[in-house]
Amino acid sequence: MRAAHVVEPCADRPVEALRVGDLADPQPPPGWVGVDVRAGALNMHDIWTLRGVAGRPHGGPHVIGSDAAGVADGRDVVVYPVLPTAPDGRTVTHATLLPDAGHGLLAERVVVPAGHLVPKPAALSWAEAACLPTAWLTAYRMLFTKATVGPGRVVLVQGAGGGVATAAVGLAVAAGATVVVTSRSPAKRERALALGAAVALDVGDRVPELADVVVETVGPATFAHSVRSTRAGGVIVVCGGTSGFTAQLDLPRLFAREITVHGSTMGSLDEFRALVDYVDTHGIRPAVDSVVDLADVRAQAARMLASTAFGKLCVSLT
Ligand SMILES: NC(=O)c1ccc[n+]([C@@H]2O[C@H](COP(=O)([O-])OP(=O)(O)OC[C@H]3O[C@@H](n4cnc5c(N)ncnc54)[C@H](OP(=O)(O)O)[C@@H]3O)[C@@H](O)[C@H]2O)c1
The missing domain is CATH 3.90.180.10 (Medium-chain alcohol dehydrogenases, catalytic domain)
Structure with a gap:
């Protein structure tokens, strides 16, 4: 073979x-x-x-x-x-x-x-x-196990072109969330909007509304922006660091806003079954x-x- x-x-x-x-x-x-x-x-x-x-x-x-x-x-x-x-x-x-x-x-x-x-x-x-x-299983656990994404929630997805990021956009849009993305590439920002993102920003740009949930896969290149962009009581879920593995953390913002940072890796078999069912039920491609x-x-x-x-x-x- x-x-x-x-x-x-x-x-x-x-x-x-x-x-x-x-x-x-x-x-x-x-x-x-x-x-x-x-x-x-x-x-x-x-x-x-x-x-x-x-x-x-x-x-x-x-x-x-x-x-x-x-x-x-x-x-x-x-x-x-x-x-x-x-x-x-x-x-x-x-x-x-x-x-x-x-x-x-x-x-x-x-x-x-x-x-x-x-x-x-x-x-x-x-x-x-x-x-x-x-990628899709990872995004599913980040959004629905480590966070509670649904209607009325604002979700910020960093690095919009990525495999996990595009999955997070597709899943969060289907869940009824308002999705904001960042990407270095204007062409990728356009494509993220076509997937259903409400707002597409250049990396580091100010978000129009602080996020309830941030999907962080990029690492040091975006992490400070992720912390700046999270509302009080919000959640940052981290599954990777494409731009590196060591990021500075703005501690005053973290504790003053009582932000939670979760690590997340892949998902369980039950989550995988739920993901496949979710994709099928919502007609996500x-x-x-x-x-x-x-x-x-x-x-x-x-x-x-x-x-x-x-x-x-x-x-x-x-
Ligand atoms: N823990 C787990 O279970 C798990 C599972 C899957 C993946 N991961 C990790 O998650 C990360 C993403 O995986 P992936 O499969 O989605 O990767 P990918 O498809 O290669 O996407 C990475 C994205 O990161 C953005 N990016 C890369 N370098 C950047 C920089 N210097 N500044 C800003 N943005 C940058 C790019 O977005 P733009 O070009 O749009 O800016 C790119 O599309 C990786 O570190 C991977 O190892 C972890």
């Missing part, structure tokens, strides 16, 4: 570490099933794997990918990509992905735990369905930047590194 994989990670030139080639079909352990993948999508996690930071891909071909939609036993499915762990017996974390455990999903044939399959919404294309497992054949996956990885995409960078395996 063809698979996107890494043999030797490269911290400085991760795209060059990405290979496409034939690997042996994986064999399902007991309780796991095979899936013929029709489409996948890239995430920053894949870039970290290519850099050698996530998944520790040493000593052999390591298939990347945490997004897949495909066919299992004749059923059209999307794959829940998390292996939940409960390190202290109480707190379940969602930080271990199938590729971290050696079961990457960007291949023609993959194996996953049987309980990780959720029916694919019929209205979605394969590529659209492949957007859901990582994930924003897909582009779809390429698996052979051209390096071009998608380069686009992800350059932050030029609007929406998800998808890969077809049909």
